[in-house]
Amino acid sequence: MQRAIFRSLHLFLSIPIIGYIYSPFDKLPSYAPLTRYVFFPLIAFSGLWMWKGHLVRRLFAKRRA
DSSP states (O other): OOOHHHHHHHHHHHHHHHHHHHOGGGGGGHHHHHHIIIIHHHHHHHHHHHHHHHHHHHHHHHHHH
């Protein structure tokens, strides 16, 4: 269930990135900071979590026990 949530979040947040890449150059300044500093880091985090999140969970599970 958690993986499905992160996958949906990852796909939903990629929509502004696609718009950033394919939009006309004169419209980029209006949403470039939001795309660079909000959407892209969230996409990177969700992608890394889907890829290596099991190791992070295992690391914290050993510390709590």
